[in-house]
Amino acid sequence: MNKTAAMNPGGDAVREHFLAEGYAIFRGVLDTAWLDQINEEMLELFRLQLRRRNLPTSGGDFREAFQADALRLLQTDVPTYISTARMTQMLPSVHRLMISEPIMEIARRLGIEFPVISTRVSNHIISESLKIPGGYHKSPPHQDWRAIQGSLDSIVLWAPTTPVSTQSHPLEIIPRSHLLGLLPTVDHIQTPAVSDPRIREEDYQALAMNPGDVVAFSTFLVHRTGEQGDGQVRIAYSGRFNNAAEDTYVAHGYPTPYKYSYQTDLIVPDFPRANDLARVFPGAAE
Numbered sequence: 507m508n509k510t511a512a513m514n515p516g517g518d519a520v521r522e523h524f525l526a527e528g529y530a531i532f533r534g535v536l537d538t539a540w541l542d543q544i545n546e547e548m549l550e551l552f553r554l555q556l557r558r559r560n561l562p563t564s565g566g567d568f569r570e571a572f573q574a575d576a577l578r579l580l581q582t583d584v585p586t587y588i589s590t591a592r593m594t595q596m597l598p599s600v601h602r603l604m605i606s607e608p609i610m611e612i613a614r615r616l617g618i619e620f621p622v623i624s625t626r627v628s629n630h631i632i633s634e635s636l637k638i639p640g641g642y643h644k645s646p647p648h649q650d651w652r653a654i655q656g657s658l659d660s661i662v663l664w665a666p667t668t669p670v671s672t673q674s675h676p677l678e679i680i681p682r683s684h685l686l687g688l689l690p691t692v693d694h695i696q697t698p699a700v701s702d703p704r705i706r707e708e709d710y711q712a713l714a715m716n717p718g719d720v721v722a723f724s725t726f727l728v729h730r731t732g733e734q735g736d737g738q739v740r741i742a743y744s745g746r747f748n749n750a751a752e753d754t755y756v757a758h759g760y761p762t763p764y765k766y767s768y769q770t771d772l773i774v775p776d777f778p779r780a781n782d783l784a785r786v787f788p789g790a791a792e
């Protein structure tokens with residue numbers, strides 16, 4: 507049985523569960539060799555920044571090495587840590603994963619008949635020791651729809667590249683909370699946090715997940731990062747799809763809240779000059 511067939515043993519029962527509960531878990535559907543490659547590439551990004559500062563890099567398994575190397579960079583240079591963590595979202599291997607056939611099959615299984623990408627891929631690197639000073643760390647309770655404002659049936663796909671136990675800052679969801687609709691929020695440094703008396707602490711469920719597993723959930727499902735950590739870093743990527751064929755999304759003319767812009771002032775003053783360019787194009791000259 508191939509992986510696509512394996513994820514659909516119960517036919518439409520999966521979609522029915524998703525519609526009723528707001529989420530569905532697909533176990534072992536992603537190729538773990540791809541996830542290992544992504545982990546290696548993530549680590550290499552951090553190591554490139556350590557090496558340029560003549561700082562050591564660490565051995566051990568991926569999780570130990572990543573945590574140690576990322577921490578070393580964070581302690582040395584916070585802005586570069588942040589831009590390197592962001593760079594892990596730009597890896598082609600990650601984008602390939604997030605539009606891979608198992609992911610698209612999940613979207614279709616859940617009724618997204620014409621999936622379109624809503625948002626750039628996000629990486630969630632969570633560890634107490636990798637908290638950015640004064641910055642955000644764990645996600646507060648939120649619904650992604652407020653950020654996406656796309657189709658009513660839009661989904662989030664969340665896939666860990668490390669094991670995520672219920673003790674290692676798991677994703678916590680409130681089953682059926684999507685049925686409450688768009689909820690009021692209060693300001694939060696990361697994203698507006700849901701504030702509603704019907705959202706109760708005891709209703710959260712922590713999801714234990716392994717590399718290869720994917721959880722797909724409605725963008726109306728309330729979720730957050732679990733507080734409980736075990737000292738080990740946990741990493742998960744998330745992607746989001748709208749349904750380009752959903753009636754209200756079509757009727758509203760495909761709105762988007764995202765703005766993509768750039769600054770024209772040079773970030774590194776006087777760079778590049780022609781002799782810098784000669785490092786790539788030998789013919790370049792002052």
Ligand SMILES: O=C(O)CCC(=O)C(=O)O
Nearest residue numbers: 630645677730731742744
């Ligand atoms: O990985 C996490 O802890 C948070 C993920 C999340 O909030 C999201 O993908 O919207």
